Amino acid sequence: MRHIISVLVENEFGVLSRVAGLFSGRGFNIESLCVAETLDPTISTMTIVTSGNEAIIEQVLKQLNKLINVIKVVDFKELDYVSREMVLVKVNAEERTRAEILRMTEIFRGKIIDVSPKTYTLLITGDDEKLRAFLTLIKPLGIKELVRTGPIAIARGEKVIKLKDKPLEGGEEDG
Amino acid sequence: MKKTGAQIFVEALKIEGVENIFCYPGGATLNITDALTDHSEIHQIVVRHEQGAVHASDGYARASGKVGVSLVTSGPGATNTVTGIATAYMDSIPIVIFTCQVNTMLIGNDAFQEADIVGITRPCTKHSYLVKDVKDLARIIKEAFYIARSGRPGPVLVDIPKDVSSGICDFKYPEKVNIRSYQPTYNGHLGQIKKAIKQIAASKKPVLYTGGGIITSGASAELVKFAEQLSIPVVNTLMGLGGVPGGHKLFLGMLGMHGTYAANMAITSSDLIIAIGARFDDRATGKVDEFAPHAKIIHVDIDPTSISKNIKVDIPIVGDSRSVLKKMVEIVEAEKEEFKAYKASIGPWLNETEQWKKNFPLTYVRNGTLKPQYVIEKVFELTDGKAIIATEVGQNQMWTAQFFKFLKPRTLLTSGGLGTMGFGFPAAIGAQVAFPKSLVVDIAGDGSIQMNIQELGTAVQFNLPVKVVILNNGYLGMVRQWQELFYEKRYTWTCLECAPDFVKLADAYGAAGYRIESEDEVESVLREAFHNGRPTLIDVKVNPEESVYPMVPAGASLKEMLLV
Numbered sequence: 001m002r003h004i005i006s007v008l009v010e011n012e013f014g015v016l017s018r019v020a021g022l023f024s025g026r027g028f029n030i031e032s033l034c035v036a037e038t039l040d041p042t043i044s045t046m047t048i049v050t051s052g053n054e055a056i057i058e059q060v061l062k063q064l065n066k067l068i069n070v071i072k073v074v075d076f077k078e079l080d081y082v083s084r085e086m087v088l089v090k091v092n093a094e095e096r097t098r099a100e101i102l103r104m105t106e107i108f109r110g111k112i113i114d115v116s117p118k119t120y121t122l123l124i125t126g127d128d129e130k131l132r133a134f135l136t137l138i139k140p141l142g143i144k145e146l147v148r149t150g151p152i153a154i155a156r157g158e159k160v161i162k163l164k165d166k167p168l169e170g171g172e173e174d175g
Numbered sequence: 176m177k178k179t180g181a182q183i184f185v186e187a188l189k190i191e192g193v194e195n196i197f198c199y200p201g202g203a204t205l206n207i208t209d210a211l212t213d214h215s216e217i218h219q220i221v222v223r224h225e226q227g228a229v230h231a232s233d234g235y236a237r238a239s240g241k242v243g244v245s246l247v248t249s250g251p252g253a254t255n256t257v258t259g260i261a262t263a264y265m266d267s268i269p270i271v272i273f274t275c276q277v278n279t280m281l282i283g284n285d286a287f288q289e290a291d292i293v294g295i296t297r298p299c300t301k302h303s304y305l306v307k308d309v310k311d312l313a314r315i316i317k318e319a320f321y322i323a324r325s326g327r328p329g330p331v332l333v334d335i336p337k338d339v340s341s342g343i344c345d346f347k348y349p350e351k352v353n354i355r356s357y358q359p360t361y362n363g364h365l366g367q368i369k370k371a372i373k374q375i376a377a378s379k380k381p382v383l384y385t386g387g388g389i390i391t392s393g394a395s396a397e398l399v400k401f402a403e404q405l406s407i408p409v410v411n412t413l414m415g416l417g418g419v420p421g422g423h424k425l426f427l428g429m430l431g432m433h434g435t436y437a438a439n440m441a442i443t444s445s446d447l448i449i450a451i452g453a454r455f456d457d458r459a460t461g462k463v464d465e466f467a468p469h470a471k472i473i474h475v476d477i478d479p480t481s482i483s484k485n486i487k488v489d490i491p492i493v494g495d496s497r498s499v500l501k502k503m504v505e506i507v508e509a510e511k512e513e514f515k516a517y518k519a520s521i522g523p524w525l526n527e528t529e530q531w532k533k534n535f536p537l538t539y540v541r542n543g544t545l546k547p548q549y550v551i552e553k554v555f556e557l558t559d560g561k562a563i564i565a566t567e568v569g570q571n572q573m574w575t576a577q578f579f580k581f582l583k584p585r586t587l588l589t590s591g592g593l594g595t596m597g598f599g600f601p602a603a604i605g606a607q608v609a610f611p612k613s614l615v616v617d618i619a620g621d622g623s624i625q626m627n628i629q630e631l632g633t634a635v636q637f638n639l640p641v642k643v644v645i646l647n648n649g650y651l652g653m654v655r656q657w658q659e660l661f662y663e664k665r666y667t668w669t670c671l672e673c674a675p676d677f678v679k680l681a682d683a684y685g686a687a688g689y690r691i692e693s694e695d696e697v698e699s700v701l702r703e704a705f706h707n708g709r710p711t712l713i714d715v716k717v718n719p720e721e722s723v724y725p726m727v728p729a730g731a732s733l734k735e736m737l738l739v
Contacts, residue, residue: 010356014305018297025298055483062480068302068322071356 002031003057004083004153007046007064008072008163011037015069019046022067028052028060032085032150043071043163047152074161076153083153086125088113089135092142093120101141108134119144127151180309180340181210184273187316188217190348193244195220195235195608197228201248202288203275206340220608220637223629225252227601229259230627232270234602236263237588238563239609240393242323243270249277250288253334254295258595260330261299265592266414267391269328271319272300276336279307293334301329309342314349321352326359327478328391359477363494363502371449371473371490372506376517378447378471380524381407384430385496386459387414387591388452388476390584394497398451399423401504405514406521408528410438412453413576414591421560421580427528428537431459432727433573436535439725439733441528442467451475452496455485456592465732475499535738537577537725544718545694547571547646551578553697554616554644557705562614563588565603567623568596569653571646573723575618597626600643604630607639614642614705621647621674624712631684634710642704642711645677648719656722660737677714686710 009015016035023030031049038045050060057075064073076083091101098120105112105122108130114121124134128151135146155161178186184207188196195218200208211219222228225247232243247256253274263270277286282305293303302322304315312335319331375381389398395418402409402425409419410430419426428435430442439461442448448470453459460466463485474481474488475496482491492499507514539548551574554562564579565588566572572589581587588606590598603617617624624645634641646652655669681688687709689700697715704711725736 014293014297017294021297055487059480059484062482066478066480068354068357 002051004076005048006074010069011044034150034152080156081153083151084125085149085151087148089122090145097141178346180342181206183312183346185210191320196244197231198246199225201252203249203337223632225255226259227630229256230598230601231605233263233268234588234605235609236268238606246273249275250290253292262590262593262595263330264299267328269323270330271323272332274334276334278338279336300332303332305334306339309339309344317349360493361495363492363499367492376513380445381447382441382445383407383409384450385415386412386453388496389418392495392497394500395584397500412459416587417581417584420582437531440531443734445470449473454481461727461733547717548578555579562616563606565599565617567599567619568594570723571618571620596623601630603641607641617643619645622651635685644713646717648717677712681712689713691715
């Protein structure tokens with residue numbers, strides 16, 4: 001099962017390596033990882049996509065919480081959320097394909113962010129499915145290079161991930 | 176007041192109450208080494224190898240309950256600590272390791288004696304710091320000690336570059352630690368505890384399965400009280416030995432691969448396992464799918480990651496063993512009525528466990544040869560069980576766990592999780608530093624003792640009268656035993672054909688040396704050795720092919736025991 005996990009960490013050197021080392025050392029999967037500073041410059045958010053059965057995900061969450069520099073861990077499976085990722089694609093843009101690429105980009109509400117005599121560079125955002133659909137369509141036209149972020153996620157509605165104490169893990173509460 | 180980093184280091188240690196450090200000098204330690212010159216109130220035990228320093232600080236911590244401290248130089252000095260750190264990490268021992276580092280300007284340049292020790296030890300430390308600015312040093316030392324001893328304890332490494340120890344700043348030691356991302360849970364959730372108590376009241380065959388958490392949290396008295404209150408049989412893990420007095424009527428012995436018949440059968444027949452401060456290690460559980468097949472499981476542990484890691488738990492309680500046990504004792508006391516039916520029906524279970532204990536005790540064949548088990552029984556007898564016992568790893572460790580009936584917590588120092596050969600002797604040195612007047616005995620094998628034998632120099636230099644009983648069988652016995660049972664007796668690599676004359680070796684170091692070759696010498700030689708006041712090696716020529724039984728083969732279920 002695929003999980004998106006948001007990890008609030010101290011914005012210090014070495015923290016990324018602790019988190020990455022935890023995944024490799026314990027044999028957990030890491031499909032993608034996005035890291036950036038939050039509004040509070042002392043804190044960074046890591047958005048990690050991982051997969052595994054229930055027991056593995058439980059360990060991932062607990063082990064992350066155990067790291068001294070980790071302030072909070074949120075598994076988005078427990079929340080209603082929206083997520084987006086972004087892809088930059090450099091495609092061949094020849095006389096006969098230019099119009100088609102433009103049209104496709106428009107349909108997917110993407111943008112052309114760089115142009116050269118022979119190429120377009122496109123920016124598309126969306127969820128995994130949308131990006132895959134777009135790439136399938138654009139592929140026959142000749143993709144020269146592709147760069148993709150992993151997803152970032154945020155809870156829907158008014159729910160905010162607050163920076164309080166670490167939540168007490170499953171074991172603590174009833175059930 | 177302005178101080179150098181090295182002076183801040185010394186002051187901080189004094190405020191933390193550090194009385195002993197285990198150290199080894201090098202270019203990068205010099206600022207600190209020099210600052211310690213006039214501070215004999217911090218006793219500085221200089222070892223012979225950095226691995227020895229960390230094991231000694233670990234043994235010091237295990238025996239005393241205080242944080243053990245070591246200090247070594249950069250590069251190879253730092254990398255030599257790794258086995259010691261990993262050993263302490265696996266057994267949750269509170270130690271702080273200070274490694275020195277090349278100048279901050281040189282870090283990353285492959286400078287002479289540079290190693291990224293924070294990177295190297297990241298997976299085997301509870302936490303680690305590279306101090307980049309002398310202004311951070313006091314706070315980091317404060318945090319390091321706090322993190323090492325709080326929650327589930329563990330090793331914390333602090334890497335101090337040479338220009339940080341020479342740097343100057345105002346010294347003010349913080350009074351409080353404030354780490355927003357680290358707040359260990361000590362008190363168990365009351366609702367969960369009550370649920371557990373209800374479950375116990377409804378059980379007919381409960382077993383307390385307890386481990387190192389009992390020792391760490393000082394919960395022995397509470398555990399014994401709770402067990403007695405409800406007449407619950409207790410099994411210990413290796414790390415938990417001493418948590419219940421070895422001769423207690425409810426104590427069934429150690430469980431697991433070399434556990435007692437009674438302990439393993441009790442687990443297998445139980446309808447409720449109450450695990451406290453234990454972590455369901457594979458050596459304890461045997462085949463996980465067949466561990467306690469009829470039981471519900473209550474698990475009390477301060478570390479949430481230990482819960483439901485290997486075995487699915489029915490009632491998890493995150494908290495400190497002592498505080499949770501205390502609460503449980505209170506609740507049982509207040510709700511005596513609830514336990515009427517339980518008490519009326521517990522008799523048959525106690526009889527059953529008592530029968531196992533009586534019919535299948537730990538035993539060995541006395542046939543006129545010198546048996547290692549006999550030697551350990553004699554060590555127990557001659558010390559009234561009051562010695563602090565360290566072990567190496569392998570057969571010596573298992574026989575000690577079986578035949579020395581540990582009476583009190585913190586009297587067994589053994590590398591349970593990592594299984595580090597060479598641990599016992601330096602650990603015994605550390606314990607002797609903590610308790611100069613106690614008798615400290617390392618029960619060793621001829622293989623293990625050679626892994627850190629250089630520390631004889633340390634023991635002699637600092638007058639630490641540690642006794643090393645070498646159960647010398649000429650083999651790496653535990654591996655040989657596996658070869659005997661599972662590899663058609665092909666003793667590849669395990670026969671130590673060249674060993675030193677341990678008596679002469681002791682003499683060469685200025686220690687006392689004895690040799691025992693038959694049963695009738697055991698008592699008199701041990702008696703003399705235990706009273707000679709000197710560091711001592713006792714070379715005991717035991718029966719070479721003696722094996723440790725009972726045994727549950729790796730991967731088998733606990734009920735599939737080879738008895739002899």
